[in-house]
Amino acid sequence: MAKKKSCQNVHNPRVLSPIERELYGWVNAEVFTQSSVLASEHLPELRREMRLAQDLASERDYVLEAAGPSDRLPFRALEGRTHFLWVYAELFTRLGVRLPFSNFQREVLTRCQVAASQLHLNGWGFLRTFESTCLHFGFRPSWRIFLYTYQFHAPPPGNGFLSFQAYQGRRLFDAFEESIQEFKWHYFKVLPLPGTRPFWVDDERKPYPWVYWNSMAREYRITALDPLETLAFDFLQSLPVGLGKKSNFRCRWILDHSDAEVGAFLDSLLVDMDKQSRFDRLR
Numbered sequence: 001m002a003k004k005k006s007c008q009n010v011h012n013p014r015v016l017s018p019i020e021r022e023l024y025g026w027v028n029a030e031v032f033t034q035s036s037v038l039a040s041e042h043l044p045e046l047r048r049e050m051r052l053a054q055d056l057a058s059e060r061d062y063v064l065e066a067a068g069p070s071d072r073l074p075f076r077a078l079e080g081r082t083h084f085l086w087v088y089a090e091l092f093t094r095l096g097v098r099l100p101f102s103n104f105q106r107e108v109l110t111r112c113q114v115a116a117s118q119l120h121l122n123g124w125g126f127l128r129t130f131e132s133t134c135l136h137f138g139f140r141p142s143w144r145i146f147l148y149t150y151q152f153h154a155p156p157p158g159n160g161f162l163s164f165q166a167y168q169g170r171r172l173f174d175a176f177e178e179s180i181q182e183f184k185w186h187y188f189k190v191l192p193l194p195g196t197r198p199f200w201v202d203d204e205r206k207p208y209p210w211v212y213w214n215s216m217a218r219e220y221r222i223t224a225l226d227p228l229e230t231l232a233f234d235f236l237q238s239l240p241v242g243l244g245k246k247s248n249f250r251c252r253w254i255l256d257h258s259d260a261e262v263g264a265f266l267d268s269l270l271v272d273m274d275k276q277s278r279f280d281r282l283r
Helices: 018-024 029-033 040-049 056-061 089-093 103-112 121-136 143-149 227-238 251-256 259-271 273-282
Strands: 062-066 085-088 150-153 163-166 187-192
Touching (some): 040 062, 085 089, 089 121, 103 143, 121 251
16 A cells, blocks of 8 residues: 555544534544545555456546545535545455445445445455355345344444444354454545546436435344345355354455455365255255
């Protein structure tokens, strides 16, 4: 990642104006101390180091802009200005997220009404690992299965970053990292190439619910699955069985390694005949 000012113990208090308090007063005050350490001069190098889009031809569809000194993550575009997307550098450099967000990612964010930048990096880790594992085994990632497995987790005192944690008895993966904080200072804006309509606005140029921080973010619980979904969930839950507590079946291991390594590892889990039988019934 591009060299930048260290974010350790960086807290820049930001006093909100009366209008800002009205708009963002529900947000945890700690969030407003977290100014981005990525300045404009860091973005060209960062862009060279990371892959932003699903394909190289689409890279030019996105324009990067550094956060201003008074900008903070919950802030929306001003009236009449182009809508932008707040993102973290680590989404691309560590988790392999690509623009545009996949249909699965957008469905989960939409159902929970949570902004992409409001979701903690560990929450994104669960999304990406679930999606990657489903795709490897050849079935479509299901937002219903994901939200049957995971519930919202809001670290105290709340109204800040949100994540996911598994419902009791439904755990699939270990967290990307037990304690990860630095991403909160590594954010910047993504804007569309002038004259284009970005994937984060609808036909009327209105932003989708997952674009800006939302006080209405909520748990969207799926209480029951249909038979095919149940089969897929049971198959996924069977994969880490027998690996032990200190296994490689972790978000970080899967996202940090090459597709070939991850594929070989996941395929090796099918040596159990019951798992293979469940997988065969899914195909």
